[in-house]
Amino acid sequence: MCRLAAITSNEYFSPMENILALETMKEGHDGSGLGLTLKDLGGEFKEFKKYPILSGICSKKGSKTLNDFMDKAGFKLKDIWAPKIKHVKGITPRDHYFARVYDYPTSYKHKPMSEKEDLLMNIRVVLRKIGEPDESIFVFSFYPDVLTLKEVGDPLQLGEFFGLDRDNIKAKIILAQGRQNTNYTIYLYACHPFFIQGYCSMTNGENTAFVPIREFLMSRGFPGYVGYNSDSEVFTHILHYTVRQLAFPLTYYKDVITPLKASEIQTRDDRDALRLIKQSLRPLCIDGPNVIIGFVPDGTCFMVHDSKKLRPGVVGGVKGKYALMSEECGLDRAIPERNKSEDIFPMKYDMVMVKPHAEEVKVWNQLQG
Amino acid sequence: MEPATRLDHNHKLSLREFPYIIRWRDDRCKRCGSCTAVCPVKAIEPTVKVQRIIQSEGPVPTPTAVRRIVHVIEQVTDMERYCTGCGACTLVCPNEAIEPEYNPQNKFLHFKNRGGEGYKRGGRKNDPSISTLDRLKFTRISMLTDPALDAGRHEFRVRTLLGRILPPDELPLRKVNGKLVVDKEIDKFIPPVREIFPIMIGSMSVGALSPPMWEGLAMGVAYLNEVEGLPVVMCTGEGGVPPRLLKSRFLKYITIQIASGYFGWDEIIHAIPHMVEDPAAIEIKYGQGAKPGDGGLLMAQKVLKLIASIRGVPQFVDLASPPTHQTEYSIEEAVAKMIQSMSMAWGFRVPVYPKISGTKTARAVLNNLARNPYAAALSIDGEDGGTGAAYNVSLDKMGHPIASNIRECYLDLVKQGKQNELPLIAAGGIAKKGNLAANAAALIMLGASAVSVGKYMLQATANCFGDEYNRCNLCNTGKCPRGITTQDPKLYRRLDSDKVAERVVEVFKAADVELKKIFAPMGRSTELPIGMSDGLSVDDKAIAERLEISYAC
Numbered sequence: 023m024c025r026l027a028a029i030t031s032n033e034y035f036s037p038m039e040n041i042l043a044l045e046t047m048k049e050g051h052d053g054s055g056l057g058l059t060l061k062d063l064g065g066e067f068k069e070f071k072k073y074p075i076l077s078g079i080c081s082k083k084g085s086k087t088l089n090d091f092m093d094k095a096g097f098k099l100k101d102i103w104a105p106k107i108k109h110v111k112g113i114t115p116r117d118h119y120f121a122r123v124y125d126y127p128t129s130y131k132h133k134p135m136s137e138k139e140d141l142l143m144n145i146r147v148v149l150r151k152i153g154e155p156d157e158s159i160f161v162f163s164f165y166p167d168v169l170t171l172k173e174v175g176d177p178l179q180l181g182e183f184f185g186l187d188r189d190n191i192k193a194k195i196i197l198a199q200g201r202q203n204t205n206y207t208i209y210l211y212a213c214h215p216f217f218i219q220g221y222c223s224m225t226n227g228e229n230t231a232f233v234p235i236r237e238f239l240m241s242r243g244f245p246g247y248v249g250y251n252s253d254s255e256v257f258t259h260i261l262h263y264t265v266r267q268l269a270f271p272l273t274y275y276k277d278v279i280t281p282l283k284a285s286e287i288q289t290r291d292d293r294d295a296l297r298l299i300k301q302s303l304r305p306l307c308i309d310g311p312n313v314i315i316g317f318v319p320d321g322t323c324f325m326v327h328d329s330k331k332l333r334p335g336v337v338g339g340v341k342g343k344y345a346l347m348s349e350e351c352g353l354d355r356a357i358p359e360r361n362k363s364e365d366i367f368p369m370k371y372d373m374v375m376v377k378p379h380a381e382e383v384k385v386w387n388q389l390q391g
Numbered sequence: 392m393e394p395a396t397r398l399d400h401n402h403k404l405s406l407r408e409f410p411y412i413i414r415w416r417d418d419r420c421k422r423c424g425s426c427t428a429v430c431p432v433k434a435i436e437p438t439v440k441v442q443r444i445i446q447s448e449g450p451v452p453t454p455t456a457v458r459r460i461v462h463v464i465e466q467v468t469d470m471e472r473y474c475t476g477c478g479a480c481t482l483v484c485p486n487e488a489i490e491p492e493y494n495p496q497n498k499f500l501h502f503k504n505r506g507g508e509g510y511k512r513g514g515r516k517n518d519p520s521i522s523t524l525d526r527l528k529f530t531r532i533s534m535l536t537d538p539a540l541d542a543g544r545h546e547f548r549v550r551t552l553l554g555r556i557l558p559p560d561e562l563p564l565r566k567v568n569g570k571l572v573v574d575k576e577i578d579k580f581i582p583p584v585r586e587i588f589p590i591m592i593g594s595m596s597v598g599a600l601s602p603p604m605w606e607g608l609a610m611g612v613a614y615l616n617e618v619e620g621l622p623v624v625m626c627t628g629e630g631g632v633p634p635r636l637l638k639s640r641f642l643k644y645i646t647i648q649i650a651s652g653y654f655g656w657d658e659i660i661h662a663i664p665h666m667v668e669d670p671a672a673i674e675i676k677y678g679q680g681a682k683p684g685d686g687g688l689l690m691a692q693k694v695l696k697l698i699a700s701i702r703g704v705p706q707f708v709d710l711a712s713p714p715t716h717q718t719e720y721s722i723e724e725a726v727a728k729m730i731q732s733m734s735m736a737w738g739f740r741v742p743v744y745p746k747i748s749g750t751k752t753a754r755a756v757l758n759n760l761a762r763n764p765y766a767a768a769l770s771i772d773g774e775d776g777g778t779g780a781a782y783n784v785s786l787d788k789m790g791h792p793i794a795s796n797i798r799e800c801y802l803d804l805v806k807q808g809k810q811n812e813l814p815l816i817a818a819g820g821i822a823k824k825g826n827l828a829a830n831a832a833a834l835i836m837l838g839a840s841a842v843s844v845g846k847y848m849l850q851a852t853a854n855c856f857g858d859e860y861n862r863c864n865l866c867n868t869g870k871c872p873r874g875i876t877t878q879d880p881k882l883y884r885r886l887d888s889d890k891v892a893e894r895v896v897e898v899f900k901a902a903d904v905e906l907k908k909i910f911a912p913m914g915r916s917t918e919l920p921i922g923m924s925d926g927l928s929v930d931d932k933a934i935a936e937r938l939e940i941s942y943a944c
Binding site for chain 1: 540552556558560562564566569571572573581586807811913915916922
């Protein structure tokens with residue numbers, strides 16, 4: 023079972039804070055991977071807020087393929103950031119870790135954001151297809167103001183390896199996952215957090231309903247619903263499908279993955295809609311055991327559980343900085359100065375949402391809607 | 392010159408040709424005559440024989456030949472009166488003196504075509520081998536990495552949906568103050584959907600079944616719904632619905648079938664204005680797994696007063712349903728029209744779905760229905776399904792097994808993204824070996840939304856003798872020794888409808904528990920694991936490949 027550490031703040035902070043929180047939960051991850059997704063970037067990325075950032079890893083050969091492909095696609099490179107790699111015992115460095123800032127092709131500059139998002143996602147999916155067979159290119163995200171780093175190894179060592187303790191890379195929202203590989207092979211694309219068009223999530227636990235959910239998503243005719251090297255990737259895609267594609271308010275994510283039973287639906291104001299949603303999205307119901315932590319494009323972070331609450335999870339902090347963790351020790355490490363008595367341990371009907379800029383925490387209860 | 396009597400008996404069959412041979416024990420028999428009276432086919436008869444016995448009496452051996460007349464029970468060697476192996480004789484014998492024994496060397500089918508008429512019978516395909524369904528195992532057990540659920544403690548929702556389900560992007564919803572509401576201004580048809588227990592009682596008609604049998608099933612279903620909270624539905628089969636039931640509130644647990652004979656439909660249509668509840672669904676029968684492409688037949692001797700009134704026909708006439716609907720010209724027109732007409736009859740408040748025999752062409756039917764927004768489901772009845780009357784050749788040789796038929800249909804729907812829109816109902820051979828919950832769960836994981844059981848219900852709730860060794864299978868003759876498939880009061884008085892109802896309740900309650908015992912270790916409880924094919928394995932590579940599941944040995 024993986025460990026999850028997410029922090030959201032109104033000030034820029036270093037991903038080392040997440041990594042140190044993960045370190046306190048060390049018994050729960052085994053070095054089979056670390057994933058970091060940073061949103062609302064500071065440091066040198068501050069001036070590139072509007073430009074998409076392609077995050078990934080490539081070999082020397084892959085680097086050339088990537089450059090040629092992006093040139094042909096009409097993307098102009100504006101900036102390259104690469105972690106300052108420090109050799110650490112046990113971690114074999116790959117050729118290039120990168121975050122490349124691009125300018126959109128001329129024809130897309132004035133297009134609406136939704137079309138730009140589709141372009142970025144399609145480019146990412148094609149690059150993934152090109153690079154996957156020989157593992158020459160891995161791409162994790164391609165989106166404005168979002169950066170992703172992934173590698174196999176112990177989180178603390180990887181922090182050192184990527185030089186995150188020395189670098190001034192910072193962000194206002196950072197999701198980090200220390201991976202404990204279970205079902206599938208250790209593989210970079212199986213590493214959380216997963217990202218698609220501004221929606222990001224990470225999960226621990228298993229997803230026993232994985233196959234029907236994957237089949238349902240893949241048959242939506244949406245080109246971004248691919249991958250699934252981890253059964254948890256579907257949680258991100260369900261989020262994307264519910265909130266972006268179907269334009270449901272975020273709270274309905276909870277209603278989709280853990281629908282209420284008929285008698286409980288009866289208590290809700292929106293029962294007629296809920297009944298239809300439950301039927302139409304029946305294959306997206308999860309059975310756990312899971313806690314899901316994620317963010318949406320406006321910067322709202324959330325935590326939600328399976329319908330039996332078979333995994334722990336805690337949210338706490340101070341106004342302006344909140345952390346969403348799979349274990350309380352991680353929260354103690356990240357925000358020790360908070361009033362512990364106000365910590366929130368969401369139960370099976372709850373969805374905890376932290377507003378953008380960590381302004382406020384809200385617990386939404388599914389029974390009351 | 393020809394002898395007056397043919398001493399060689401060359402025109403007679405020997406008992407070795409017969410499927411069941413009666414083992415009768417002279418020493419145990421008290422000659423009460425119960426066995427010969429109860430035998431539904433008169434395969435045994437009392438007779439007298441002359442015996443020559445050497446006996447000796449007194450202290451000194453003085454063997455003497457004595458001729459004695461003895462009473463015996465004898466099996467006849469007339470193919471029209473073959474022993475069906477039902478064992479009614481054993482059941483009534485006070486001294487365990489008689490028992491039919493299966494004869495694997497029989498040449499029954501060589502001779503069962505007297506008068507140029509093919510052998511007709513009831514029951515299901517005579518294939519006692521282990522079916523594919525019984526070979527499937529549930530192998531994805533949640534262990535440590537994802538703790539198994541507790542079938543006794545966690546909340547389980549073993550329910551399914553019957554009815555056309557709208558795709559999520561077509562839901563008529565709009566946002567109001569951060570909440571979704573159904574937009575009444577959008578003129579969107581929202582099809583009716585029922586939440587039911589995923590095991591249904593399949594179509595068996597009033598007429599094919601005796602009054603106490605049908606009544607027992609219906610009472611059991613009503614009890615399950617009203618007392619146990621298990622929303623089980625049962626299908627009427629083609630033969631109408633008892634008038635009182637049509638006008639009762641229990642109609643909501645009943646799926647009414649319409650088939651090619653339209654028996655009883657005049658009465659049903661006329662009762663619509665008086666109905667206080669809508670039926671659960673309407674099933675349009677286009678085919679039956681037991682006898683694909685063949686029509687139904689209720690023989691004249693079963694058409695007594697009650698049946699005649701329910702079906703709206705005169706008494707004592709053969710009631711034949713044609714192999715196809717008279718109006719069936721093409722699936723695009725006739726079937727679509729039929730579905731729409733039936734929907735319209737109940738104001739589009741009742742799901743209407745067709746039932747077909749398992750066939751290689753099922754996917755073609757499916758694809759057509761997938762495009763028809765009024766089609767509520769597709770029920771596919773596999774080759775192992777049962778029937779009250781059919782030609783043996785249809786039962787044994789015609790049809791398609793259900794497992795791969797359901798699987799390919801489901802995967803076809805997945806390709807189109809419609810796997811949740813058009814529910815598939817699987818039938819035919821479920822619980823053939825008694826594994827009701829396991830077979831149902833396997834079919835659900837292959838892609839079925841629900842399953843239908845018929846023959847098993849007769850066996851489990853009314854002790855039907857029939858099996859895959861052609862035991863009994865007399866349903867077509869109206870001489871059912873258990874009183875299940877007969878309209879003869881002397882026979883159906885043997886069956887107690889209350890006991891049948893009790894067994895129906897027991898069967899479904901046990902299946903509910905067993906389904907949970909299957910789903911819990913696989914970590915599923917909230918929704919039915921439809922299409923969760925990673926949970927299944929089979930010990931045969933060819934089956935694994937065909938069903939696109941894993942091989943395990």
